[in-house]
Amino acid sequence: xxxxxxxxxxxxxxxxxxxxxxxxxxxxxxxxxxxxxxxxxxxxxxxxxxxxxxxxxxxxxxxxxxxxxxxxxxxxxxxxxxxxxxxxxxxxxxxxxxxxxxxxxxxxxxxxxxxxxxxxxxxxxxxxxxxxxxxxxxxxxxxxxxxxxxxxxxxxxxxxxxxxxxxxxxxxxxxxxxxxxxxxxxxxxxxxxxxxxxxxxxxxxxxxxxxxxxxxxxxxxxxxxxxxxxxxxxxxxxxxxxxxxxxxxxxxxxxxxxxxxxxxxxxxxxxxxxxxxxxxxxxxxxxxxxxxxxxxxxxxxxxxxxxxxxxxxxxxxxxxxxxxxxxxxxxxxxxxxxxxxxxxxxxxxxxxxxxxxxxxxxxxxxxxxxxxxxxxxxxxxxxxxxxxxxxxxxxxxxxxxxxxxxxxxxxxxxxxxxxxxxxxxxxxxxxxxxxxxxxxxxxxxxxxxxxxxxxxxxxxxxxxxxxxxxxxxxxxxxxxxx
Amino acid sequence: xxxxxxxxxxxxxxxxxxxxxxxxxxxxxxxxxxxxxxxxxxxxxxxxxxxxxxxxxxxxxxxxxxxxxxxxxxxxxxxxxxxxxxxxxxxxxxxxxxxxxxxxxxxxxxxxxxxxxxxxxxxxxxxxxxxxxxxxxxxxxxxxxxxxxxxxxxxxxxxxxxxxxxxxxxxxxxxxxxxxxxxxxxxxxxxxxxxxxxxxxxxxxxxxxxxxxxxxxxxxxxxxxxxxxxxxxxxxxxxxxxxxxxxxxxxxxxxxxxxxxxxxxxxxxxxxxxxxxxxxxxxxxxxxxxxxxxxxxxxxxxxxxxxxxxxxxxxxxxxxxxxxxxxxxxxxxxxxxxxxxxxxxxxxxxxxxxxxxxxxxxxxxxxxxxxxxxxxxxxxxxxxxxxxxxxxxxxxxxxxxxxxxxxxxxxxxxxxxxxxxxxxxxxxxxxxxxxxxxxxxxxxxxxxxxxxxxxxxxxxxxxxxxxxxxxxxxxxxxxxxx
Numbered sequence: 001x002x003x004x005x006x007x008x009x010x011x012x013x014x015x016x017x018x019x020x021x022x023x024x025x026x027x028x029x030x031x032x033x034x035x036x037x038x039x040x041x042x043x044x045x046x047x048x049x050x051x052x053x054x055x056x057x058x059x060x061x062x063x064x065x066x067x068x069x070x071x072x073x074x075x076x077x078x079x080x081x082x083x084x085x086x087x088x089x090x091x092x093x094x095x096x097x098x099x100x101x102x103x104x105x106x107x108x109x110x111x112x113x114x115x116x117x118x119x120x121x122x123x124x125x126x127x128x129x130x131x132x133x134x135x136x137x138x139x140x141x142x143x144x145x146x147x148x149x150x151x152x153x154x155x156x157x158x159x160x161x162x163x164x165x166x167x168x169x170x171x172x173x174x175x176x177x178x179x180x181x182x183x184x185x186x187x188x189x190x191x192x193x194x195x196x197x198x199x200x201x202x203x204x205x206x207x208x209x210x211x212x213x214x215x216x217x218x219x220x221x222x223x224x225x226x227x228x229x230x231x232x233x234x235x236x237x238x239x240x241x242x243x244x245x246x247x248x249x250x251x252x253x254x255x256x257x258x259x260x261x262x263x264x265x266x267x268x269x270x271x272x273x274x275x276x277x278x279x280x281x282x283x284x285x286x287x288x289x290x291x292x293x294x295x296x297x298x299x300x301x302x303x304x305x306x307x308x309x310x311x312x313x314x315x316x317x318x319x320x321x322x323x324x325x326x327x328x329x330x331x332x333x334x335x336x337x338x339x340x341x342x343x344x345x346x347x348x349x350x351x352x353x354x355x356x357x358x359x360x361x362x363x364x365x366x367x368x369x370x371x372x373x374x375x376x377x378x379x380x381x382x383x384x385x386x387x388x389x390x391x392x393x394x395x396x397x398x399x400x401x402x403x404x405x406x407x408x409x410x411x412x413x414x415x416x417x418x419x420x421x422x423x424x425x426x427x428x429x430x431x432x433x434x435x436x437x438x439x440x441x442x443x444x445x446x447x448x449x450x451x452x453x454x455x456x457x458x459x460x461x462x463x464x465x466x467x468x469x470x471x472x473x474x475x476x477x478x479x480x481x482x
Numbered sequence: 483x484x485x486x487x488x489x490x491x492x493x494x495x496x497x498x499x500x501x502x503x504x505x506x507x508x509x510x511x512x513x514x515x516x517x518x519x520x521x522x523x524x525x526x527x528x529x530x531x532x533x534x535x536x537x538x539x540x541x542x543x544x545x546x547x548x549x550x551x552x553x554x555x556x557x558x559x560x561x562x563x564x565x566x567x568x569x570x571x572x573x574x575x576x577x578x579x580x581x582x583x584x585x586x587x588x589x590x591x592x593x594x595x596x597x598x599x600x601x602x603x604x605x606x607x608x609x610x611x612x613x614x615x616x617x618x619x620x621x622x623x624x625x626x627x628x629x630x631x632x633x634x635x636x637x638x639x640x641x642x643x644x645x646x647x648x649x650x651x652x653x654x655x656x657x658x659x660x661x662x663x664x665x666x667x668x669x670x671x672x673x674x675x676x677x678x679x680x681x682x683x684x685x686x687x688x689x690x691x692x693x694x695x696x697x698x699x700x701x702x703x704x705x706x707x708x709x710x711x712x713x714x715x716x717x718x719x720x721x722x723x724x725x726x727x728x729x730x731x732x733x734x735x736x737x738x739x740x741x742x743x744x745x746x747x748x749x750x751x752x753x754x755x756x757x758x759x760x761x762x763x764x765x766x767x768x769x770x771x772x773x774x775x776x777x778x779x780x781x782x783x784x785x786x787x788x789x790x791x792x793x794x795x796x797x798x799x800x801x802x803x804x805x806x807x808x809x810x811x812x813x814x815x816x817x818x819x820x821x822x823x824x825x826x827x828x829x830x831x832x833x834x835x836x837x838x839x840x841x842x843x844x845x846x847x848x849x850x851x852x853x854x855x856x857x858x859x860x861x862x863x864x865x866x867x868x869x870x871x872x873x874x875x876x877x878x879x880x881x882x883x884x885x886x887x888x889x890x891x892x893x894x895x896x897x898x899x900x901x902x903x904x905x906x907x908x909x910x911x912x913x914x915x916x917x918x919x920x921x922x923x924x925x926x927x928x929x930x931x932x933x934x935x936x937x938x939x940x941x942x943x944x945x946x947x948x949x950x951x952x953x954x955x956x957x958x959x960x961x962x963x964x
Contacts, residue, residue, distance in 0.1 A: 070593030092581030099574030111552030165677025193675015195647025324923035332909035427814035441806035
């Protein structure tokens with residue numbers, strides 16, 4: 001009774017929506033990157049729950065007025081804020097098809113399950129992992145990192161931890177990350193009941209990488225105090241500057257110390273698809289688990305992340321559970337073991353594997369790798385331009401696709417003022433609608449950050465951005481001088 | 483560079499996919515409910531990662547051959563397995579539009595954030611909650627229940643638990659559920675490091691409800707042993723039979739004992755939209771937190787669940803975290819506090835609120851409530867038919883939309899054989915393609931279970947199923963007699 005009363009009318013409306021969506025994606029370059037949501041729209045988006053039905057066409061019209069014009073902006077060729085993927089038109093179609101099928105991929109025996117297995121298998125093969133490895137699609141790398149922490153917790157304490165929790169009789173677990181590691185690992189330690197105080201945060205070297213020697217000493221110190229080191233994180237692309245930890249050395253260390261080695265490769269892991277970039281990441285394939293996103297550098301629409309676990313049995317032992325209503329059969333729909341619910345927190349799960357499958361099938365690994373390489377080249381060229389720039393200076397080396405810089409010290413402003421000018425200029429650029437970059441803190445100083453995880457970006461886009469940012473920053477510097 | 487080389491060709495391909503998807507949804511009644519994935523298709527779905535590009539039309543053609551025919555089956559009018567929503571055509575369009583916008587709803591200041599807030603606000607208002615309440619969309623109720631456990635953990639131990647974990651200096655936390663509670667609550671206790679042994683599982687009465695007296699005694703016993711009772715779960719619709727715990731009495735008890743009261747209303751909470759059914763659920767509005775799904779009885783495409791928390795500050799105190807790259811600004815894109823990432827585990831999150839918004843806007847609360855009422859009426863009529871049936875007997879009362887029964891004891895088979903016949907008949911019905919029901923265990927005996935969470939189901943569909951199941955079961959009984 002929720003189906004259209006008139007299918008042909010719905011069909012016409014749906015085709016109009018599709019045409020609009022295609023135009024919207026095709027013509028994105030002609031629009032502002034980001035537009036603040038007007039107060040009047042915020043007002044409309046805080047109405048009471050609708051009680052009565054409305055024609056689909058009316059709802060769609062409201063969507064085009066109050067929602068569509070105020071997208072995040074990351075599909076635009078001049079979006080380089082944070083780490084956002086750009087999406088693809090066929091990814092949007094795949095999401096529509098997944099919605100039409102409406103599969104629940106928690107388990108059981110149907111097509112979507114085999115698609116998710118296939119997609120995971122592709123990445124097992126990429127890293128040369130055995131068929132006994134496992135994996136799960138998730139909302140994103142935050143959830144994937146959490147899953148890895150939980151599997152490593154099982155490895156350290158046995159499955160008894162599921163029953164008894166982190167109770168006094170267990171040794172205290174400790175984990176190790178660099179200061180450049182994403183906060184979601186800390187959050188994972190909090191959620192898992194281990195506590196963030198037991199996550200050792202090690203300083204980074206001048207290239208923003210963890211120092212294996214420091215790490216080794218930290219582990220020895222904890223062992224000497226009767227603690228149980230259980231989890232080492234290597235970054236394949238840190239969030240601020242895109243640094244890559246010495247993964248091979250970390251793998252050696254983890255092997256020697258018999259500690260779980262996890263790689264947070266939110267965006268960087270997918271650079272392994274590129275033969276040219278792969279050597280930068282060597283060692284990642286030796287990890288016990290890898291977390292990464294499809295919605296970042298593979299441009300699958302949000303959300304789609306993934307955790308891969310080398311020891312599939314340990315993964316299953318961490319999450320598998322029973323209930324009479326989820327009894328497994330050998331035939332019928334309740335067959336098809338293993339079920340994905342045995343590898344993660346969720347029983348009901350959508351068919352996010354389909355958009356990943358479409359993306360890899362349509363573009364192929366080589367073209368996706370090439371898009372990644374192009375972004376890295378664009379970042380190198382931008383960095384080269386900024387090397388002897390009158391207005392800006394680089395504040396970090398460029399490992400992959402991220403360029404961090406700030407107004408030149410020659411502007412004659414003190415550090416606190418430069419920090420303010422940096423943030424203000426980034427905001428004004430966003431408000432201009434011309435381009436979006438973000439800001440962060442590098443070794444205590446605020447920096448402008450251009451993260452080119454964008455398959456639509458062309459060289460001229462970066463030029464347009466730089467000229468506008470230069471104009472804005474000069475203005476802000478002049479204002480600061482008073 | 484991942485955009486179509488020829489937009490008009492892509493447009494034509496996409497419109498064909500949309501037409502097919504609309505036909506697929508419109509004509510679902512003409513198809514088998516479920517079809518096992520043939521071995522040849524499984525083979526094709528285990529190919530190596532594609533290296534080279536392929537035309538979108540070719541990828542789509544492969545999808546129509548290897549994936550589309552093998553959907554779970556839950557959009558079919560004769561699907562009543564487990565608890566699956568049926569989806570809607572406009573939900574699929576909303577997913578396409580969300581894919582085109584490709585918004586990341588972890589936070590920041592853009593339209594999708596306001597849509598998610600609006601949707602959550604609708605349900606705050608439904609339950610009469612204050613504006614200070616909070617909420618988050620999630621994959622589903624499993625994740626929503628986990629979030630509730632974590633917020634309650636913060637309430638019990640303070641935010642220090644984030645730093646120090648569940649270490650010896652904390653009192654041991656204990657939670658309380660009925661035996662009919664979904665296993666995902668146990669999993670949440672495992673993930674949170676509390677341990678499933680600290681989740682007391684109380685027996686249910688003959689109506690599958692928790693006994694507040696028993697619960698009160700269990701709490702007193704734990705307190706006497708120096709433990710810290712912190713979490714009571716009330717079920718608004720148990721997974722096996724759809725029983726509703728005495729929520730008002732649980733709210734009284736939780737208030738008296740100063741314990742967090744959480745309601746798992748995966749499907750049942752949405753029945754609160756119906757004025758007729760609402761009295762069954764009274765007390766849910768007094769909960770400290772409520773978890774439920776949009777993808778079940780509101781038929782939003784998978785996945786979309788929700789957690790609501792009365793104490794928004796406690797919710798935020800559980801998840802909020804900091805990083806230089808997520809510094810909040812007062813203007814620009816990095817404005818727009820509060821951010822959703824401060825209310826859950828994820829930073830990158832898709833725009834799943836859009837399909838919820840479309841569903842409520844198009845159908846309105848009253849029609850959605852009416853669809854729920856119709857399913858309950860259908861279940862009552864099916865139960866009435868089974869009351870004096872020659873082949874089947876009811877094994878549980880019908881509270882909402884779930885009917886559980888099994889072959890009549892008059893078949894003259896022992897219990898173990900009846901269990902086998904039950905499971906075998908359910909599987910054969912699934913294999914017939916005529917209808918899908920599932921099986922479960924009710925008070926130690928296997929049962930056939932019809933869960934009518936389906937807006938496409940008509941009376942005749944249940945008749946068709948019952949006749950086919952009768953034929954199959956009679957055959958299985960005859961075989962068992964030998």
